[in-house]
């Protein structure tokens with residue numbers, strides 16, 4: 104259904120995303136994971152055609168046979184919200200403070216011509232109930248500031264789901280929430296995906312979150328794919344040094360006996376990246392080859408872009 | 417919010433004065449105690465009395481009737497001139513904001529800067545020398561001077577709103593740029609626009625009084641506070657109240673709208689641009 108092919112994003116000739124490819128089928132969830140600044144959000148925005156000013160995307164974003172990158176804004180508006188829904192990290196600010204909740208959920212339906220105003224309001228109430236808002240009838244008339252963060256994220260989900268899109272993009276949907284609320288929202292998203300059969304691109308910096316929701320995972324770093332494969336395989340036996348580092352940094356990492364070890368260093372800004380492997384410099388196995396040339400794709404139980412993949416040294 | 421408003425002294429006083437001026441102006445549309453244009457030389461320069469509550473002027477015209485018709489004219493100028501400035505200015509400002517940094521944006525803002533370089537009344541006088549004197553032309557002149565004021569404010573506020581997350585969410589939901597301006601930007605900048613509108617309203621009343629004082633605003637026999645003030649000068653020794661009443665009317669109306677704007681600024685808190 105969605106197939107991203109050789110997606111590149113540049114900002115003033117700096118590479119933000121380097122040659123990213125992945126695909127998502129109906130009803131399937133792909134997890135996109137990587138530290139903050141690795142380019143996850145830009146990849147999502149490129150699919151939506153909503154990149155910030157000055158960013159240019161090339162390659163292809165095929166959605167149900169149409170290359171979204173080739174469409175003008177007017178055509179893209181008929182996809183956004185209608186066929187591709189998106190939810191964001193900040194539930195506290197993603198709702199317009201001056202409009203009532205019910206109206207905000209209903210208006211996407213009216214906007215895309217699926218229903219008239221009164222039908223849409225009735226559907227909005229049903230959607231609020233579906234996403235687990237208590238007393239949906241009363242909440243229809245609330246303003247965003249009257250809701251908690253978790254409730255607002257539920258409303259955002261109701262808005263994104265309203266037109267029953269084929270694809271849902273969730274960019275760090277739980278990162279701003281408390282742990283208990285976080286798992287409730289994850290359950291809800293999981294539940295909705297299975298029931299509505301949407302494809303989901305689930306973005307998080309947290310491998311533990313991805314592990315709960317996505318069958319397949321793509322690890323991103325410095326705008327480049329590091330490793331991809333079946334989530335279980337990736338967690339059980341990662342081959343890429345970066346994935347291994349992410350895993351070791353997890354509080355409940357699967358590697359018995361090891362302590363929490365954050366990866367030393369931080370994500371370098373785009374202009375400081377070497378032509379070779381973006382992880383070079385922080386990688387314990389990096390050598391001069393890694394610095395100069397883009398790492399090759401190596402195939403095993405996962406796919407890893409690395410000169411020296413394999414078990415932890 | 418209403419509770420906060422009613423406990424705000426400047427808002428309450430400003431609102432009271434504004435409503436009073438408004439009611440008097442509406443009254444003047446339907447009724448005045450005397451015909452304010454009727455000249456009776458025999459009854460000229462009378463002091464306040466039971467028949468002429470605020471006395472008569474040098475032509476024997478009833479000052480109270482002229483004053484309340486003057487209120488009507490002052491409000492008319494305010495409403496139409498601020499209306500012109502708001503509608504055109506806000507449209508320009510929002511268009512400029514959507515194309516931030518573009519040639520169109522640059523163009524609009526440079527023209528605004530240019531008009532700001534001239535003092536308001538001077539600009540109005542300049543425009544009136546082209547259009548000719550009169551109430552309608554004065555309204556147009558004051559309206560034109562209001563356009564860049566609102567264009568700037570609308571652009572700045574719109575830029576702030578457009579950086580909000582809910583705008584990105586609206587785009588992701590499939591809203592086009594015009595839809596986003598109408599549905600999300602405009603409702604979130606109305607507070608700041610209302611505050612500015614009441615300030616501009618006071619300035620418009622003052623500008624009309626000034627232009628009429630100079631004889632290029634409202635033309636006789638249509639009464640205007642500014643011209644009443646000018647006319648009274650000649651008779652200041654014989655009838656000092658003739659200057660007092662229009663002067664007080666101008667001061668009161670300007671004060672009222674300014675206080676209302678001040679109160680609204682606090683009550684609506686447009687700095688946060690949120691309720």
Ligand SMILES: Nc1ncnc2c1ncn2[C@@H]1O[C@H](COP(=O)(O)OP(=O)(O)O)[C@@H](O)[C@H]1O
Pocket residue numbers: 114119137138139140141142143144145146155156372373
């Ligand atoms: N508006 C922008 N203009 C220029 N560069 C940006 C902008 N937003 C993000 N970037 C850069 O793009 C890169 C990827 O950012 P992002 O996709 O937001 O990362 P992630 O979502 O993985 O945390 C970072 O290097 C960041 O500095």
Ligand code: SF4
Pocket residue numbers: 343344345380381382383384386387388389390393398408409410411412
């Ligand atoms: S290519 Fe080299 S630097 Fe990059 S992750 Fe593999 S070993 Fe490390």
Ligand SMILES: [Mg+2]
Pocket residue numbers: 140143144145274275
């Ligand atoms: Mg992000």
